[in-house]
Amino acid sequence: MTEFKFTKLTKSLPATVPFVGPETQERSRGKRFNARLGANENVFGPSPSAIRAMAEAPQWMYADPESHDLRAALARHLQTTPDHIMVGEGIDGLLSYLVRLFVAQGDAVVTSDGAYPTFNYHVAGFGGILHKVPYKGDFEDPAALFAKAKEVGAKLVYLANPDNPMGSVHSGAAIAEAMTALPADTLLILDEAYIECAAASAELPIDFGDPRVIRLRTFSKAYGLAGARVGYAIGAPELILAFNKVRNHFGMNRSAQEGALAALADQNWLRSVLAQIAASRLRIEKIARTCGLQPIKSSANFVAIDCGRDGTFARRVLDGMISEGLFVRMPFVAPQDRCIRVSCGTPADLDYLADILPRALQNAENS
Amino acid sequence: MTEFKFTKLTKSLPATVPFVGPETQERSRGKRFNARLGANENVFGPSPSAIRAMAEAPQWMYADPESHDLRAALARHLQTTPDHIMVGEGIDGLLSYLVRLFVAQGDAVVTSDGAYPTFNYHVAGFGGILHKVPYKGDFEDPAALFAKAKEVGAKLVYLANPDNPMGSVHSGAAIAEAMTALPADTLLILDEAYIECAAASAELPIDFGDPRVIRLRTFSKAYGLAGARVGYAIGAPELILAFNKVRNHFGMNRSAQEGALAALADQNWLRSVLAQIAASRLRIEKIARTCGLQPIKSSANFVAIDCGRDGTFARRVLDGMISEGLFVRMPFVAPQDRCIRVSCGTPADLDYLADILPRALQNAENS
Numbered sequence: 001m002t003e004f005k006f007t008k009l010t011k012s013l014p015a016t017v018p019f020v021g022p023e024t025q026e027r028s029r030g031k032r033f034n035a036r037l038g039a040n041e042n043v044f045g046p047s048p049s050a051i052r053a054m055a056e057a058p059q060w061m062y063a064d065p066e067s068h069d070l071r072a073a074l075a076r077h078l079q080t081t082p083d084h085i086m087v088g089e090g091i092d093g094l095l096s097y098l099v100r101l102f103v104a105q106g107d108a109v110v111t112s113d114g115a116y117p118t119f120n121y122h123v124a125g126f127g128g129i130l131h132k133v134p135y136k137g138d139f140e141d142p143a144a145l146f147a148k149a150k151e152v153g154a155k156l157v158y159l160a161n162p163d164n165p166m167g168s169v170h171s172g173a174a175i176a177e178a179m180t181a182l183p184a185d186t187l188l189i190l191d192e193a194y195i196e197c198a199a200a201s202a203e204l205p206i207d208f209g210d211p212r213v214i215r216l217r218t219f220s221k222a223y224g225l226a227g228a229r230v231g232y233a234i235g236a237p238e239l240i241l242a243f244n245k246v247r248n249h250f251g252m253n254r255s256a257q258e259g260a261l262a263a264l265a266d267q268n269w270l271r272s273v274l275a276q277i278a279a280s281r282l283r284i285e286k287i288a289r290t291c292g293l294q295p296i297k298s299s300a301n302f303v304a305i306d307c308g309r310d311g312t313f314a315r316r317v318l319d320g321m322i323s324e325g326l327f328v329r330m331p332f333v334a335p336q337d338r339c340i341r342v343s344c345g346t347p348a349d350l351d352y353l354a355d356i357l358p359r360a361l362q363n364a365e366n367s
Numbered sequence: 368m369t370e371f372k373f374t375k376l377t378k379s380l381p382a383t384v385p386f387v388g389p390e391t392q393e394r395s396r397g398k399r400f401n402a403r404l405g406a407n408e409n410v411f412g413p414s415p416s417a418i419r420a421m422a423e424a425p426q427w428m429y430a431d432p433e434s435h436d437l438r439a440a441l442a443r444h445l446q447t448t449p450d451h452i453m454v455g456e457g458i459d460g461l462l463s464y465l466v467r468l469f470v471a472q473g474d475a476v477v478t479s480d481g482a483y484p485t486f487n488y489h490v491a492g493f494g495g496i497l498h499k500v501p502y503k504g505d506f507e508d509p510a511a512l513f514a515k516a517k518e519v520g521a522k523l524v525y526l527a528n529p530d531n532p533m534g535s536v537h538s539g540a541a542i543a544e545a546m547t548a549l550p551a552d553t554l555l556i557l558d559e560a561y562i563e564c565a566a567a568s569a570e571l572p573i574d575f576g577d578p579r580v581i582r583l584r585t586f587s588k589a590y591g592l593a594g595a596r597v598g599y600a601i602g603a604p605e606l607i608l609a610f611n612k613v614r615n616h617f618g619m620n621r622s623a624q625e626g627a628l629a630a631l632a633d634q635n636w637l638r639s640v641l642a643q644i645a646a647s648r649l650r651i652e653k654i655a656r657t658c659g660l661q662p663i664k665s666s667a668n669f670v671a672i673d674c675g676r677d678g679t680f681a682r683r684v685l686d687g688m689i690s691e692g693l694f695v696r697m698p699f700v701a702p703q704d705r706c707i708r709v710s711c712g713t714p715a716d717l718d719y720l721a722d723i724l725p726r727a728l729q730n731a732e733n734s
Binding site: 004007008013021042046055060092102107125224228238241254 | 371372373374375376377381384385386388391394403406408409410411412413417418421422424425426428429430431432433435456457459460463467469470471474485492522552554578587591592593595596605606608609611612613615616617618619620621622623626
């Protein structure tokens with residue numbers, strides 16, 4: 001057997017995966033889930049006009065590598081110019097490019113302990129050194145993140161607003177104020193995957209061209225197009241241009257570009273989905289309280305439910321729900337892992353949740 | 368203005384793009400092309416069942432990150448097992464991962480001078496040092512490639528069969544024979560993007576699990592799904608597994624997975640498309656000869672037409688065709704750049720080619 005001549009860095013990397021997909025779990029269970037509330041997908045789906053546009057897109061043509069029309073539409077929507085916007089294969093893809101642009105082996109990067117693991121995966125993948133600060137209660141802690149960035153000389157600092165997995169949110173004004181302590185050599189990656197689900201006050205009141213921050217948004221959540229893989233970055237034109245040095249120029253799916261354009265144009269649909277998300281959050285909160293559990297106030301399309309004990313207990317509750325056929329996930333690290341995280345669902349999905357959660361809880365308490 | 372703290376490697380990279388998309392050219396021309404024969408897309412399109420499957424796919428769900436069903440179907444089709452197969456965001460995406468797995472800064476890589484520029488882009492993007500060997504006539508030269516790999520201690524050597532941009536092909540047996548001189552520490556990347564368009568003898572008669580080679584194939588060409596971005600790598604399981612260390616696990620488009628599955632299942636459609644491609648190649652050859660030009664014998668879905676002089680002349684012919692509204696491309700380097708490269712088209716597309724090529728040629732000769 002030949003030994004493959006991988007790079008030293010490659011050899012050092014684990015083959016672990018940030019998230020195991022529900023299909024993998026279904027294959028090992030030998031049956032499908034009855035409801036899918038684990039990946040913060042949008043069960044209410046994309047605008048019908050997006051579905052139509054995708055069905056009609058010519059699949060034989062490569063996509064426009066500049067995503068010109070989508071960037072132009074996003075620029076109009078955001079009241080900025082297209083040179084502030086880069087479109088990519090989901091936020092995950094953009095995170096990979098961004099880390100690659102900035103992080104050489106040994107470079108310091110800061111995030112919260114328990115924040116988005118795919119970011120950590122990319123940092124490790126390029127040999128960066130991750131420094132983590134704890135959450136402050138159920139919130140990421142911008143002041144602590146930026147202080148740590150200064151302490152370790154971080155190239156990048158990651159902050160999600162609203163947060164995943166807790167759903168908590170900071171006002172944009174609070175983040176802007178904390179940014180006065182952001183070191184000049186540190187770029188803030190502000191992951192706004194769930195921003196449409198939050199109040200308008202969550203928006204960072206800082207110019208899109210400000211070189212201190214790059215914002216990441218997506219069509220996967222509120223717009224309901226997770227399967228299409230369309231994310232976008234908003235930042236200073238010089239930074240946006242740098243993506244062209246490393247990205248897969250023909251990486252975008254053509255019908256996904258068309259779908260995102262149509263979804264963006266249908267703000268009425270978005271509003272109706274956001275109303276359904278808000279109603280669903282309330283219902284999940286109510287179901288949790290009925291079981292004697294404490295829901296964490298959420299500004300995203302999911303609710304973290306505090307199971308009231310430690311991670312081992314929450315894991316038992318989660319396993320019980322999964323064994324009943326409900327796909328859900330939970331935070332990876334303590335103390336957030338005392339929670340289970342339930343994505344917003346249809347009324348039928350939540351009837352199912354209301355049915356099985358008490359039983360899963362009971363079983364967890366008895367085991 | 369903050370200076371961005373890009374890595375040293377990032378700073379050294381040009382912002383150039385391997386290929387400018389036809390949409391970019393259309394925007395600068397201020398009008399659409401009348402025919403699109405420049406990117407070796409498949410104008411005959413994918414199987415109707417693939418189009419249907421894509422239209423019906425649930426866009427709100429993330430794709431299965433393992434592409435389990437597609438890998439299983441490919442394994443059946445290839446008479447191998449799924450652990451020999453990795454699915455990714457087109458061959459371009461897989462090339463990026465592959466280079467990243469193997470190439471650290473300063474590592475040697477070998478390719479042919481004038482072969483696929485996107486491979487070169489990724490090698491440069493990870494700091495690899497490219498060594499190029501000339502074509503031998505209109506063919507890539509496996510013996511010279513492998514000798515150069517030995518000379519420079521290359522981690523990777525790239526070979527396309529059939530070749531792009533010339534369309535020439537080696538028998539799989541000839542490549543296998545040349546591989547006896549492939550150094551033990553060099554991995555052969557065999558780009559088989561056009562393999563379905565070639566005779567069966569082009570297939571490399573070497574076990575898919577042979578650790579010396581990784582094959583790259585795609586649904587973008589014969590299967591007509593360029594817009595969907597579905598490529599796959601076939602190789603030794605240990606090598607295939609390594610992709611999991613660096614890839615964007617949720618990078619695949621869900622409807623693209625469904626479309627590829629349906630396209631693979633419809634081998635009748637594939638056969639009918641291949642017949643149309645073969646007929647189209649003959650027609651392009653005939654059009655070239657009618658103009659007094661020499662077509663290069665092609666085993667792909669395009670024909671390189673030797674314009675009989677140097678690159679400057681061929682560029683003038685190409686510019687003439689583009690100005691008449693026909694999107695075509697040409698090889699980037701001498702001596703292949705004496706050719707223009709025309710993708711297979713519909714009869715109407717080729718009527719158009721037959722109409723404008725004589726004029727473009729005449730104008731090139733007169734200017």
